[in-house]
Amino acid sequence: MATISRPVPGTLVRPRRSAGLWADAWSRLRKNRLALFGLVLVSLLLFTGIFGPLLAPWPYQAQDLKAVAAAGGGPLPPGSPNHILGTDQLGRDLFSRLLDGARISVSVAFVVQLVILTLGVPIGALAGWFGGRVDNLLMRFTDIIYAFPDLLFIILLSVAFRDTAFGQAIDGLLMVFVAIGITSWVTVARLVRGQMLALKETEFVEAARAIGVKDRRIVTRHLLPNGMGPIIVAITLGIPGAILAEATLAYIGIGVQPPRASWGSLIAEGQKWIRSEPHLVTFPAIAIALALIGFTFLGDGLRDALDPKLKGKQ
Amino acid sequence: MSAAEVPTVIELSPEDVRREQLERTEVRPAGQKADVLLKVSGLSTHFFTPDGVIQAVDDVSFELGYGETLGLVGESGCGKSVTALSIARLVPDPPGQIVAGEIVFDGIDVLKLSQEDVRKLRGSEIGFIFQDPLTSLNPTLTIGYQIGEAIREHMGLSQKAARERVVDLLSKVGIPRAADRLNDYPFQFSGGMRQRVMIAIALSCDPKLILADEPTTALDVTIQAQILELIAKLADEFHTAVLMITHDLGIAAGMCDRVNVMYAGRIVETATIDELFDDPRMPYAWGLLDSLPRIDDVKGERLRTIEGLPPLLIKPPDACRFHPRCIYEREICREDEPELTRRGSDSHYARCWATEPDGWIP
Amino acid sequence: MITYIARRILWIIPVLFVVSVITFVLMHAVPGGPWDQEKRLPASVVARLNQEYGLDQPLYAQYINWATDFVTGDLGPSYRFQDRRVNDIVADGLMTTVQLGVMAFILSVVVGIPLGILAALGHNRWPDYLSTSLSIVGIATPSFVLGILLIIVFAVNLGWFPTGGWKGPETWVLPTVALAGFPIAVIARYTRASMLEVTRKDYIRTAQSKGLQRSAVVNRHMIRNALIPVVTILGPTLAFLVTGSFIIERIFNIPGVGQFYLNSITTRDYSLLMAMTMMYAFAVAFLNVVVDVLYAYIDPRIRYS
Numbered sequence: 001m002a003t004i005s006r007p008v009p010g011t012l013v014r015p016r017r018s019a020g021l022w023a024d025a026w027s028r029l030r031k032n033r034l035a036l037f038g039l040v041l042v043s044l045l046l047f048t049g050i051f052g053p054l055l056a057p058w059p060y061q062a063q064d065l066k067a068v069a070a071a072g073g074g075p076l077p078p079g080s081p082n083h084i085l086g087t088d089q090l091g092r093d094l095f096s097r098l099l100d101g102a103r104i105s106v107s108v109a110f111v112v113q114l115v116i117l118t119l120g121v122p123i124g125a126l127a128g129w130f131g132g133r134v135d136n137l138l139m140r141f142t143d144i145i146y147a148f149p150d151l152l153f154i155i156l157l158s159v160a161f162r163d164t165a166f167g168q169a170i171d172g173l174l175m176v177f178v179a180i181g182i183t184s185w186v187t188v189a190r191l192v193r194g195q196m197l198a199l200k201e202t203e204f205v206e207a208a209r210a211i212g213v214k215d216r217r218i219v220t221r222h223l224l225p226n227g228m229g230p231i232i233v234a235i236t237l238g239i240p241g242a243i244l245a246e247a248t249l250a251y252i253g254i255g256v257q258p259p260r261a262s263w264g265s266l267i268a269e270g271q272k273w274i275r276s277e278p279h280l281v282t283f284p285a286i287a288i289a290l291a292l293i294g295f296t297f298l299g300d301g302l303r304d305a306l307d308p309k310l311k312g313k314q
Numbered sequence: 315m316s317a318a319e320v321p322t323v324i325e326l327s328p329e330d331v332r333r334e335q336l337e338r339t340e341v342r343p344a345g346q347k348a349d350v351l352l353k354v355s356g357l358s359t360h361f362f363t364p365d366g367v368i369q370a371v372d373d374v375s376f377e378l379g380y381g382e383t384l385g386l387v388g389e390s391g392c393g394k395s396v397t398a399l400s401i402a403r404l405v406p407d408p409p410g411q412i413v414a415g416e417i418v419f420d421g422i423d424v425l426k427l428s429q430e431d432v433r434k435l436r437g438s439e440i441g442f443i444f445q446d447p448l449t450s451l452n453p454t455l456t457i458g459y460q461i462g463e464a465i466r467e468h469m470g471l472s473q474k475a476a477r478e479r480v481v482d483l484l485s486k487v488g489i490p491r492a493a494d495r496l497n498d499y500p501f502q503f504s505g506g507m508r509q510r511v512m513i514a515i516a517l518s519c520d521p522k523l524i525l526a527d528e529p530t531t532a533l534d535v536t537i538q539a540q541i542l543e544l545i546a547k548l549a550d551e552f553h554t555a556v557l558m559i560t561h562d563l564g565i566a567a568g569m570c571d572r573v574n575v576m577y578a579g580r581i582v583e584t585a586t587i588d589e590l591f592d593d594p595r596m597p598y599a600w601g602l603l604d605s606l607p608r609i610d611d612v613k614g615e616r617l618r619t620i621e622g623l624p625p626l627l628i629k630p631p632d633a634c635r636f637h638p639r640c641i642y643e644r645e646i647c648r649e650d651e652p653e654l655t656r657r658g659s660d661s662h663y664a665r666c667w668a669t670e671p672d673g674w675i676p
Numbered sequence: 677m678i679t680y681i682a683r684r685i686l687w688i689i690p691v692l693f694v695v696s697v698i699t700f701v702l703m704h705a706v707p708g709g710p711w712d713q714e715k716r717l718p719a720s721v722v723a724r725l726n727q728e729y730g731l732d733q734p735l736y737a738q739y740i741n742w743a744t745d746f747v748t749g750d751l752g753p754s755y756r757f758q759d760r761r762v763n764d765i766v767a768d769g770l771m772t773t774v775q776l777g778v779m780a781f782i783l784s785v786v787v788g789i790p791l792g793i794l795a796a797l798g799h800n801r802w803p804d805y806l807s808t809s810l811s812i813v814g815i816a817t818p819s820f821v822l823g824i825l826l827i828i829v830f831a832v833n834l835g836w837f838p839t840g841g842w843k844g845p846e847t848w849v850l851p852t853v854a855l856a857g858f859p860i861a862v863i864a865r866y867t868r869a870s871m872l873e874v875t876r877k878d879y880i881r882t883a884q885s886k887g888l889q890r891s892a893v894v895n896r897h898m899i900r901n902a903l904i905p906v907v908t909i910l911g912p913t914l915a916f917l918v919t920g921s922f923i924i925e926r927i928f929n930i931p932g933v934g935q936f937y938l939n940s941i942t943t944r945d946y947s948l949l950m951a952m953t954m955m956y957a958f959a960v961a962f963l964n965v966v967v968d969v970l971y972a973y974i975d976p977r978i979r980y981s
Contacts, residue, residue: 146911147695252926281824292816
């Protein structure tokens with residue numbers, strides 16, 4: 001596949017080999033300041049998600065009741081000794097709880113997309129490759145999933161299984177992963193199907209077929225690598241939606257079980273104190289905003305870098 | 315190649331380039347015809363991209379008489395289209411900019427006009443036919459509307475008169491039942507029919523000049539001939555000059571009296587069509603001629619192609635731009651760029667060391 | 677076109693059927709029942725109640741009962757509010773929820789699209805930066821956070837609007853803005869990208885080559901084409917508004933139907949939950965048809981095929 005390479009100035013000879021698709025995309029991404037900013041935010045989120053508990057000054061559930069009592073009972077404000085961002089009314093360190101919340105958001109971001117990939121890519125690929133009845137079935141099914149109000153479906157699933165072992169797993173998060181994944185995979189399946197349909201007609205696939213390459217091999221060696229770009233973009237841009245859905249569920253008390261808290265449930269708790277201690281709402285809100293912005297910018301940047309339609313244009 | 319190894323580009327500001335160009339611009343062969351419609355001199359159009367300045371059109375000069383059809387021939391990316399867009403000041407800015415030169419159209423210095431005055435020139439005096447009729451028409455507006463638009467804008471006709479003119483134009487470009495098709499959308503027409511619609515748009519206000527940018531490249535071979543014939547016929551009927559931009563010397567031969575061959579942003583040979591076919595004086599033009607199929611070809615002989623790709627025009631060195639692909643290339647070609655100099659006749663100029671009087675090709 | 681619309685509307689029926697079956701099964705898979713309340717009822721009472729409401733029958737029979745009633749427009753008795761029919765509960769709050777959704781939708785479109793157009797026309801200049809910054813704030817702020825912030829700033833601190841309720845125009849402002857914030861941002865971003873894409877199209881160059889005035893090129897050639905892809909996201913936007921409304925109703929204490937959704941799940945109020953699900957599913961499916969028809973209206977290539 002031809003890629004537009006960076007020209008070498010001051011010569012009349014075109015470079016023979018162009019950089020690969022990925023190297024090319026990376027060089028585009030590097031020039032996009034917003035995308036780099038997004039990448040920094042996402043890396044930061046990943047870092048805190050993985051190493052957060054090591055950095056946290058307190059365990060997320062630890063209650064510093066003495067400090068709260070000394071201050072007269074309410075939540076501690078930011079800048080208190082030992083509690084850089086303050087505490088809630090039970091003396092739990094907000095900074096430590098935010099770091100733990102990052103871990104939840106990161107796991108939502110990636111586990112949900114993993115669920116979506118494992119469901120959406122094979123189903124979409126099958127529908128696109130075989131077409132006909134298989135394809136029809138998928139399209140009808142996506143109609144139904146689209147008509148299901150997704151947030152309500154997630155709530156129904158979460159509440160239905162809240163008291164089962166499955167619902168209790170990973171502090172109630174497993175259910176949330178699966179529920180969000182189930183409502184979101186169709187978008188990726190449709191995308192993969194469309195890619196598959198378009199690529200199936202291309203010459204290199206026809207050539208591969210003509211020389212007798214097996215179907216499975218064509219799909220795994222030719223179609224999937226070539227359709228990777230848009231899938232990666234869709235996955236990245238799907239992450240903010242998943243984080244948002246988890247935060248909203250947590251806000252209305254579904255999903256993560258106390259004493260663990262996600263950013264959404266921190267906001268729900270902090271809301272009671274909003275007049276005197278607004279930091280209990282603002283810090284988690286900022287954390288959510290940074291995560292959403294990070295993935296959105298990175299996704300936009302990836303789309304611009306990987307979308308061949310925009311290639312070579314300014 | 316990793317991105318880090320790419321040499322850094324020395325950024326040139328438009329002002330720098332303009333100054334440099336002005337210094338380099340020399341007097342071109344003076345116009346032989348007194349009645350020139352379009353005179354382009356020293357035109358340079360550059361694109362300012364993050365990768366560097368692309369010198370898409372570099373010091374290009376030519377003339378076009380009233381009613382004349384002139385060919386502009388070269389590979390894709392050689393600067394033909396940008397030349398045409400520059401004439402109507404339609405080069406997208408950013409990143410494109412006309413950095414030097416003069417374009418005199420019908421006695422008007424186009425580059426000195428205000429935006430508003432150039433706009434009034436477009437469509438009314440200068441019509442365009444673009445390459446791809448599938449993408450050049452607006453998919454959401456009826457063709458009647460799209461043809462009538464320029465008429466209403468420039469000719470000040472009443473709704474009814476404008477409509478009549480549109481029907482008239484449509485039948486002139488050979489669309490059957492023209493009056494019934496005014497309310498159809500572009501997708502309801504075939505590629506050839508859409509190109510006829512484009513021609514009707516280009517002719518809608520009786521322009522003095524039509525810039526036809528590869529008007530048949532996107533069409534089937536049989537349709538190509540019809541469209542070319544139509545352009546020739548209507549240009550004659552409307553007494554319109556045509557700048558025929560094509561990569562196909564065969565098309566130029568059928569349509570034009572004179573041809574400019576462009577390579578890498580420069581005109582490399584200018585001649586009458588006979589001179590070019592009988593005695594081309596630039597190896598690139600030979601290559602173009604060799605790649606045409608000929609009726610007297612020995613059966614089974616393969617068409618010859620020019621090896622390699624045209625260069626990317628970022629900071630081209632002072633050298634013949636064709637030398638990396640030229641089989642006659644010598645040291646001087648790599649060290650110094652040849653000028654466009656006179657060959658056999660007043661109408662024949664070429665840019666090649668090898669065919670200069672003291673060159674190594676007789 | 678009419679057969680297309682008819683087919684699309686008819687297709688809603690099987691969709692609703694499948695949605696209702698899934699919900700029905702899931703709902704009954706949930707442990708517990710509508711009679712599990714604070715104080716445990718004697719087993720004999722539960723048995724009698726189950727018999728009275730038909731909950732002792734096999735699941736398929738219960739579904740058939742529910743479906744027959746549903747088709748005749750009877751949503752059944754509420755298990756939680758035992759003196760009320762679900763029809764009445766829904767009738768009380770529905771108009772409020774619809775009004776909130778419609779106002780938020782209008783606000784999203786009326787603000788989002790012009791914001792996107794302005795950004796594209798002022799590409800890389802201040803209108804672009806302003807509009808882009810606004811949409812970044814919009815997508816980064818979940819509606820519940822926006823709701824809380826609006827209450828704190830405009831109701832508590834400035835006192836311009838009441839903190840909640842639904843009694844007249846001054847109570848409508850904050851919830852509508854809170855609900856519309858995210859869709860405004862999404863629509864603006866999408867419109868901007870679509871406009872920038874259209875700017876590069878060959879037919880825009882054709883329009884310019886005709887010597888049209890800039891306003892004609894923008895209004896007739898760019899905006900109309902740029903809005904075609906924007907219409908496709910109106911479907912998801914409506915779905916967002918439909919489901920998002922119940923969070924906003926909670927925050928602003930609005931007596932819409934949204935509040936019943938969560939309650940009906942936790943209290944196992946089967947008939948109310950079914951009614952809510954069917955309503956939301958119908959709204960989303962129907963609005964999607966409306967959006968597709970709008971799409972065909974704006975794009976002649978679809979209208980004529």
